[in-house]
Amino acid sequence: MSDSVGETAEFVVRAASSQFNGGDAHIRRIPYVDDRKTIRETVEAAAEVGGMIAFTMVVTDLRKYLKEEAERHNVPVVDIMGPMLKGLSTLYGRSPKREPGLVRKLDEDYFRKVEAIEFAVKYDDGKDPRGLLRADVILIGVSRTSKTPLSMYLAHKRLKVANVPLVPEVEAPEELFRVPAERCIGLTIDPDQLNEIRRERLKSLGLTSRANYANMERILQELDYAEQVMKRIGCPILDVSNKAVEETANIILEMLRKGGGHA
Template identity: 45%
Template sequence: MKQPVVIYVISDAIGETAQHTIRAVTAQFDFDEQPDIRRHAFIRDEAALLETLEEAKVADGIVVQTLVSSKLARYAKSYCEQEKIANIDLLTHLTKAIEGKTGLHSKEDPGNMRRLDSAYFDRIAAIEFAVKYDDCKDPRGLLEADIVLVGVSRTSKTPLSSYLANQNFKVANVPLVPEIPLPEELFKIPANRIIGLTTTPEKLGRIRRVRLRSMGLDEMSNYSSDRRILEELEFGYETFKKLKCRVIHVEDKAIEETAALVQEMIEEK
């Protein structure tokens, strides 16, 4: 049976505009299996955008973007053209048409459509928290987090943190590297607030090689070697046992699906 169509919604706001459009279009087809729609919201810089585009490339997906920032929109267009990824930009052509007709210029403010209510500010605070405490930049944030994600490099910690932040969760994440000691703060928080993320060696190897290639580096370096990957994954399992935390295998899951599992586990406490 054919794999479902994978559609990546990329937005520097919530991504509702694209989602509504996609639903209107996909409703016209008799799919054997419904499309896998993966929404990546609040993409505000090139690093986050590149990570999502790389994921779309690996998944052989279709990109539907509603990026208000012309700089990010051009970046996405250029990457998709270079990598031969189908890319639909829902905003740029209409924005340019209105600018040409009126002589006005777009504010390029992705949050301008949203009402500035308390829920909005709570969400922004959660997003800022996720950015501040990404990759354990400051381990003190672990003590304040609603959710702490731990896992080796390229197990979707950062995009998952961003997605959960959009659900108003304060999320911190910790990269697991055998040579780097675990922060002591990690052992001071309840195990039910910690979620381990892991994957298969094969999937991790593919993702790391794509990452290295996109950076112009040798994709056969130690970072993507079978030996190193197995060593890191084993270290991950040992860490999960020490922390007595629950674990999610992310290799066959969209970000939305993993996020739903995380929320379910956290609410079980």
């Protein structure tokens, strides 16, 4: 019996019974127990067949009622979670939450995060425009506006993020104009700061800072083109100048919560 899925109790019973009869035990799993009637009926069923009950319920009232009913019907019970909860309570110096299904919630949260990270990697830098239609949020902007680090940061918040670089010579993917505008965030930046960032990028690659990539005229051209695309989409626009990735990400999260807007 469990007030959640009951997988833990079943696994423990199978593992223990393998020490006696090769695991050949008839197990009936009773999940999501949240009322006394189910407990009473289960205890009566166990009494009829001479069975025992292993349980992982954490809600105090239900645990107490199960033990009382089992004793009244002379049905042996094994509290699988109790000793561990007691030990951890002593270790941590506080009481458990007594909330059913927390392990499952943690697992689901973990897998959602992994899925979001994999999504961000797969649809980084406009690799596959088809991902735009499945994204929770799309970041667009010229090169070096922190699209990739922002995508990864937001992925750790369990958001599926795609990002698309905007370059005048490359037509923006038509999928950008098919998604709701509020799901798209335009990133812009001060031209002088972008120039400095790009110069440093070229220097780290061992290239000359005179390359077109860091040319101010080119930068202004790119920013102008990006602004045209953003206005055509009608998406919120965020200036990332002098902002850390964490700060920008928090602003984006707030914008998404409010359903869009300019910042």
